[in-house]
Amino acid sequence: MSAGRSYPLLILSLSGLTAVLFFLSLALGPAGTGFSESLAALFSRDGGAIALIMQEIRLPRALLGLMTGMTLGLSGAVLQGFLRNPLAEPGLIGVSSTASLGAVLAIYTGLSAAVPLGLPLAALAGALIAVLAVQALAGSGGMLTVILAGVAVSSFSSAMTSLALNLSPNPFAALEIMFWMLGSLTDRSMTHVYLAAPFMVAGWIMLFATSRSLDALTLGRDVAASMGVDLQRVRRLAIFGTAFSVGAATAVAGAIGFVGLVVPHLLRPLTGAMPSRLLPASALGGACVILAADILVRFVAPGRDLKLGVLTAIVGAPFFLFLVYKSRKDFL
């Protein structure tokens, strides 16, 4: 295993792939303009139709795809490292489902229609409440208590989301809620980017700050603590970093599943399984997957508005089953 030498190569190829997919995401769409023409329009100041499409529609979409993908891949890798469990994912600590609940309540109460950005703001608030609840419920306990608290918060917010659907005043609101929950990057604006970016960047900084502690945690809590790792600090960084970044991602893109679970799992063997090396690889891998999926939904069923979250689940679930099947002897 030459993970040592091939690691820079892996990061380089993932960065390259991310860049290619980012530009493809900018260049491909129903308004079939040429590649160079599109890129030129991105920076043009003439306010023409192509410039408008590029600057107001495709750029925010590609940027959000990049940022959301990085968030999901990175937080999945951090949570798997922190909980020492290959099945951990951002949804596990309740952030995605409470962010969804916040968004659903915004749609249900009409806040999303009344206030610009009412929906993402409500979703962010949901994520932050979730993480405070998980942190309070888990107290100073270990990793299992974090998972249990996350499951409790998750189940409760799913129940509340169902209640909102159940009591929905009209079928359109229910439909809007359903569609929003499927996850999508369609029709987002630069305002969404500006809203999500600060939270995501803050979250990324916290998540990356755990990297060396996660390496030590490979040998268990006791050894990590004896090597000077402050376990409470790592937990705060992992949980709040996930809340900020995944909360913001869910707020602007809806709930997108399986990326945070599958991407770290897929890249782990290529990074020598060392958590600190997996973090950047997984962030880039997540960006590749979301960008690719978002390009795919434009072509698989053009005009039918296939949702991004649906596609990642349809592709992700069987793929994950395949991974489990392949590595089942390692699990036991």
Added chain:
Amino acid sequence: MSAHGPLKISGLSVALGGMPVVRDLSLSVAPGDFIGLIGPNGAGKSTLLRTLAGLITPDQGDVHLGGASLADLRAEDRARHIAYVPQEHDIAWPIAVEALVSLGRGPHRSGFALSSRDHEIVAAAMQRMDVEKFAKRPATALSGGEKARVLIARALAQDTPVLLADEPAAGLDPAHQITLMRVFRSLANEGRSVIVSMHDLGLAARWCSRLVLMDRGQIVVKGPPDHVLTAEWLRTVYGITAEIGSVDGKMLVQPLDLANR
């Protein structure tokens, strides 16, 4: 490795879940000591080691290392002075053996890359524990005894004046048990303090410079092996009879049967 003074434990009491596990325990360990911590199950050996490693905050008493109280040390500073090997062989991810041993350099390095000195120390630790031939293999694919040796090599790479190990000899074949005892002995000869809990009385008698016999959270007797491992103490504390002799001037202890009390 900086020079260090003795490890002084004074009046240490630890309760776990309301039960007193270590009670008013005092002990001084000098540089160069290789202490064998012996005693029946539940005597408080592991809890004592965990407390010394800073994993448990004692209810009473304190531990000083060369005059500085461990409670006042920051976690990273403590990690540069005390290394700890738990009983469980817990490895979450299939990282390569060499990468695992390198984790021991964590408390010493500031940047991300290992310095050439770090690499030397890691290589020496791997050689000492006879695990170089696994260097590139995933640590999770090793056998129990091999894992144990790799995890001890990790602690050696931490290069601390004090080394604590909880039953490190369990699960090793006789040759590697003896190798391990020789490594601990040579670490002590370098001026470090080594405290190791063990159940193999024969191994303890032959290799440790001093033994500490614990029972119900307290030290029953401490001193050179022939002072601690007497028929009398073995009967009262362990409830066993044993053949006690000597070969080539070194003690030999072989438990025989349960004692009639």
